[in-house]
Amino acid sequence: MPPSAGSSRKSARECNIQVAVRCRPLNRKEQDENSPSIVECTPQLSKITVKGLKYDSKTFAYDHVFPPETSQVDVYETLVEPLLDEVLTGFNCTVFAYGQTGTGKTHTMEGVRSSDAVTVEDPGLGIIPRALYQLFEKLEQTTNEFSVRVSFLEIYNEELFDLLSPLDQYQKLRLFEDSRSKGSVVIQGLEEVIVHNASEVFGLIQRGTEKRRTSETKMNKASSRSHSVFSVTVHQKESSMTGEELLKTGKLYLVDLAGSENIGRSGAKKDRAREAGNINQSLLTLGRVIQKLVQKEQHIPYRESKLTRLLQDSLGGRTKTSIIATISPAMCNLEETLSTLDYAFHAKNIKNRPEINQKLTKKALIKEYTDEIEKLKRDLLA
Ligand code: ADP
Ligand code: MG
DSSP, X not given: OOOOSSSOSTTOOOEEOEXXXXXXXXXXXXXXXXXXXXXXXXXXXXXXXXXXXXXXOEEEEOSEEEOTTOOHHHHIXXXXXXXXXXXXXXXXXXXXXXXXXXXXXXXXXXXXXXXXXXXXXXXXXXXXXXXXXXXXXXXXXXXXXXXXXXXXXXXXXXXXEESSSOTTOOOEEXXXXXXXXXXXXXXXXXXXXXXXXXXXHHHHHHHHHHHHHHHHHHTTOOGGGOEEEEEEEEEEEEEOTTSXXXXXXXXXXXXXXXXXXXXXXXXXXXXXXXXXXXXXXXXXXXHHHHHHHHTTOSOOOGGGXXXXXXXXXXXXXXXXXXXXXXXXXBXXXXXXXXXXXXXXXXXXXXXXXXXXXXXXXXXXXXXXXXXXXXXXXXHHHO
């Protein structure tokens, strides 16, 4: 793709959001209760069939279907590795994990470590550590100058918190419209940490996760109601033979959403949740934004929640977006499983127009001229 000044319009081709479904194994509780598995995965055809006793069976098709035995590395390689190459090219990419509490959103995004010494060989690692590990592996193979920054934040009850600030600091962050770029936002005070290798990032993820956990107890939060957003920004400077410099910026958002159990199939609030005063404005708005994008409505209510303001560009914007919906296979979760499958099926219809963030600078050329002038000056004085 030929470089051009500013962001490249040439790459703005419409593409659908990619949707994958991951079904976890039956857990101990479901097994003890003899709740049978009612989900049948056909990964070759990317299909899922739900067989409830009182229901007719229902089949859904997605871009990818991951059956219970799927490993963390398989999920990563199928869904996220291709996005990493896009980030390195200068695209913004987002992965959302959506689903009922206890179905594997955090397991998929962060995963579990078998020991404190994290290596990429650990089979339990989720998408975030794997993506960072591979990012540095790929960057080290280029001749480009690069920098990598990460941030990790939490949205709870429509308030934003920094998960990378010290453990005892829990100030609310403020979200502003970015006057330089339409539709994007800046978060005042959010720590953006420059990282130099994957192990540094593993430490940060651990810190963020720990902070998410401790604040839960301290501030009496229900973890199922919080959203976490991990972001990685990669700046690269590529020098061409002609002395031009190409600046590319790619961003990857990895989002672990709140539990979907209080939101109905169309994104409407369930009575149960309404009675409990249990409104998750961000999750509710996300559902409505998806619905309105699918219906191709003029007005999309991005501004009605923090999550959708922050990730506006990932929904119907210039970002490449994937959703991984997580489900339980058990009969006892049938209603929520159908709700998640419906939601994910709907989201497949959203179209984005990804664009590369790159610009050319003549800096190298100017430096060449300056050097030449200096040389001529010296020659004159000699
Ligand atoms: P959520 O974040 O959606 O609430 P978790 O990721 O915390 O759910 O998962 C709940 C439990 O189920 C955890 O103990 C997790 O390790 C386990 N689990 C989730 N998905 C899987 C999976 N695909 N394979 C094995 N265990 C899983
Ligand atoms: Mg979780």
